[in-house]
Amino acid sequence: MSATARKSAPLPEDIRARKGGVPLVSLTAYTTPMAQAMDAHCDVVLVGDSVGMVLHGLPSTLGVTLEMMILHGRAVKRGLSKAMMVVDMPFGSYEESPQQAFRNAARVMAETGAAAVKLEGGVTMQETIRFLVQRGIPVMGHVGLTPQSINTLGGYKVQGRGAAADALIADARAVSEAGAFAVVLEKVPAALADRVTADLPIPTIGIGASAGCDGQILVVDDMLGAFTAFKPKFVKRYAALGHQAEAAIEEYAAEVRAREFPGEEHLFAEEAPEKKT
Template identity: 50%
Template sequence: MPDLREMKRRGDKIAALTAYDYLFARLVDGAGVDVVLVGDSLGQVILGLDTTLPVTLDDMIHHARAVRRGVERALLVVDLPFLTYQVSREDAVRNAGRVLQETYAHAVKLEGGSERTAETIRAMVEAGIPVMGHLGFTPQSVNVIGVKVQGRDDGNRRRLIDEARRVEDAGAFAIVLELMPGELAEEITAALEVPTIGIGAGAGCDGQVLVLHDMLGLNTDFRPKFLRRFAEVGQAVSEGVGAYVRAVKGGEYPGAEHTFE
């Protein structure tokens, strides 16, 4: 966590990506990312759900344990899923502690910046649990706010700035800013001592995070404005599997070089 704050001070950008299993975690970590996030976005990209809401704490722990085996150097952060920290501070501390105990992750992430959420963050930090915040579009509130850019009007802009300061004051070591105008994200970033990590929030944040399956082109139907595909792995997989099917059906595989004497 201190390393991220030092990166902000130096002006070094923070590169973060999600991962949900051992093999991808090993590749992502080896490629040099600073933060690996086991996101509750696994609901959509791994479990095939429409939202993150049905994801359970056991789901997160199961995948985070696998990811931890592949991460040797990056900071590992795990999302706390819906209703694991909203009911009471006691439940929140217990559930966050369970994540750290059972996965060996370094920190947890939770959404929101209300007074109540800030008190929850403060309770976790006092218990020795590092917390990353998350403001702007918060997927666990999708049924309330919808899927849209946040902070475009003056009232919501002021609210997000206040929430960012509140989350920082509560002890969060970094804050994800999702789906908000670039100027607002830049203003929040300049106002905070802790680093911000953007997704759909412009270049003014201290770092960026994307969902691995989206940026690799595996999630072929997802094409939001903020997403840049850095590879077309989905297309390569389709072509590779198609070639395999044709080789098997045509009797070309396995050949003599693949057969034991």
């Protein structure tokens, strides 16, 4: 069932039921206009902590706060009616204990209207995911490259190669067994992503994983070419909005300095024009 055929947003159980079906379409969003643009085309819209890098100029996602996620979650929710909204739990808001995770996740859901939250980690987060799910908070998992752990992972490296494959599989299984309704696989070898997808009863959503995953997600600013600081290998740019915006701003600046803008058509007369009857 595609997003364009729906009259209302799916629930987490609807997403779980898509396992092995038509691939799930997901993108990140941080603003109302962007959410409106993708609402009819996406199954899941993620308010990602990538907002820290693409909108706030942070060097990583580690500086993102709960308040930032709630602010952007509210904005995105205003633009959605057909797609399901999931909000990232930011670094430091859930790792301390299941109780901390519940308090903060409950706040996120209550204040944004999200249908679910997403958190990073596998085996180490199994107890926390189970605790949340048992208390009515749907969870999307995230294993493989977990950006909030880049300092311990040694950077944005491919995860699960060689002997590390078994640990990644264990992480994915732990997330599923804890009750998550779906799991993001980030930056893992394609063959391993296919193994995990075949192994799990819940949908896998790939980002730098495999076309065989049950769905795909990208950061919207990456795929639109709006964020140009760097381009990950797994990103396909479907537009070049960053360069187009810069060219438009350059043209505007030139016209202002040459007094070509504003033109007569942009100005107002001393008296209001008479309305035609």
